[in-house]
Amino acid sequence: MISYLASSRRSQEIKEILADLEALKTHTEYSQAARVNISFFKAIRSPVSFLWWLIFKAPALRRNRSLITEIGDLPLPKWQRAGLDMLSGFEAMVPGMLRLVKEKVLSQIIELQSHTTRPIVMLSLGCGGMELERQVIYELIRQRSRVASIFVGVDYSPTVPEIVTDRFKPLLSKGLLQMETTTEVDLDHLNRLKVADGPQQFRIIILNTDAFELECLPENFFDCAYHTRLAHHLTAEEHRALNRLALHLAPRLIEFDDLFSIRNLVLASFFAWRFPAGFGGVIFSYLRDHSRRELLSRPADGAKIEVAYTKPIWCYLKEYQKEPLLRADPG
Ligand SMILES: C[S@@+](CC[C@H](N)C(=O)[O-])C[C@H]1O[C@@H](n2cnc3c(N)ncnc32)[C@H](O)[C@@H]1O
Numbered sequence: 001m002i003s004y005l006a007s008s009r010r011s012q013e014i015k016e017i018l019a020d021l022e023a024l025k026t027h028t029e030y031s032q033a034a035r036v037n038i039s040f041f042k043a044i045r046s047p048v049s050f051l052w053w054l055i056f057k058a059p060a061l062r063r064n065r066s067l068i069t070e071i072g073d074l075p076l077p078k079w080q081r082a083g084l085d086m087l088s089g090f091e092a093m094v095p096g097m098l099r100l101v102k103e104k105v106l107s108q109i110i111e112l113q114s115h116t117t118r119p120i121v122m123l124s125l126g127c128g129g130m131e132l133e134r135q136v137i138y139e140l141i142r143q144r145s146r147v148a149s150i151f152v153g154v155d156y157s158p159t160v161p162e163i164v165t166d167r168f169k170p171l172l173s174k175g176l177l178q179m180e181t182t183t184e185v186d187l188d189h190l191n192r193l194k195v196a197d198g199p200q201q202f203r204i205i206i207l208n209t210d211a212f213e214l215e216c217l218p219e220n221f222f223d224c225a226y227h228t229r230l231a232h233h234l235t236a237e238e239h240r241a242l243n244r245l246a247l248h249l250a251p252r253l254i255e256f257d258d259l260f261s262i263r264n265l266v267l268a269s270f271f272a273w274r275f276p277a278g279f280g281g282v283i284f285s286y287l288r289d290h291s292r293r294e295l296l297s298r299p300a301d302g303a304k305i306e307v308a309y310t311k312p313i314w315c316y317l318k319e320y321q322k323e324p325l326l327r328a329d330p331g
Contacts, residue, residue: 013276017041033069062287070284079277081159086278088129096310100317101256108224119148123222125211126230127153129163137202154207161206181206185213226254232288247322255318260289264313
């Protein structure tokens with residue numbers, strides 16, 4: 001009975017997605033992406049047709065990765081939300097999905113905290129549901145950290161403020177966290193938020209805007225910048241521009257993403273099958289991801305690269321440092 005209900009909910013969701021994609025076919029900017037997605041969502045109506053798609057269609061898409069646009073990158077907020085909810089849910093349930101980057105972000109915060117008493121200001125580009133920050137904050141609480149930490153999450157999806165507020169409800173209701181959303185990159189306002197002394201040790205500022213809007217902020221406005229599972233959404237040119245911007249905004253940048261591997265594809269097919277919108281996102285993401293060989297054969301642009309198998313997936317972490325991380329304390 002339960003499996004019948006789950007499967008009829010799944011079929012219904014695919015029907016709704018297909019109707020929304022059909023409507024996008026007439027949109028000049030998204031027409032091509034809509035067609036690619038329609039072929040995928042029709043295929044996942046049954047395991048056999050999905051297998052057929054995987055064997056005969058996916059390899060051609062991987063060779064022309066620029067043709068792949070995830071459903072989450074189309075102007076369909078309902079499916080953006082479904083995809084981000086699923087991603088955050090998996091990241092919360094499967095520790096290996098974030099372990100590598102969580103350890104790195106935590107070690108940055110702890111290192112910075114040992115040299116200052118002012119709040120540490122972290123910048124998360126394409127922050128999505130902020131599951132990484134949720135786990136980092138819980139770990140800082142567990143370690144009885146005393147220094148204030150501010151996480152500025154930037155994301156242009158209109159669904160992000162609601163998703164993040166939902167995920168942080170327990171911390172908000174315990175009075176451990178202060179949260180604010182803004183759509184304007186206003187230097188004076190951000191400066192005030194950075195120094196404001198509230199009773200809460202942790203603060204989240206959601207900047208609901210395109211990451212490139214931050215170009216107007218001064219150099220080293222943040223202590224450390226990072227992005228997770230964002231790189232594969234960008235073209236090579238956008239990726240380079242975003243990393244340049246991040247290294248203008250902070251002395252250090254951490255980049256984290258998955259790697260293409262058949263193992264990742266198979267696991268995703270197995271676990272995400274029940275959630276069509278999220279499933280589309282995850283399969284298209286893996287098809288866009290670099291393989292290990294591609295990653296290591298490209299210029300590192302001064303980054304230290306770590307490739308890791310953190311059960312159950314292959315992922316990588318790049319660390320860029322513009323200048324020594326520790327800066328003199330202002331005042
Ligand atoms: C796959 S999600 C990753 C979310 C989160 N970082 C994580 O690891 O769970 C990528 C996010 O980047 C956002 N995004 C993509 N391009 C962006 C841009 N130019 N500016 C702001 N956000 C962007 C999307 O809206 C999406 O929420």
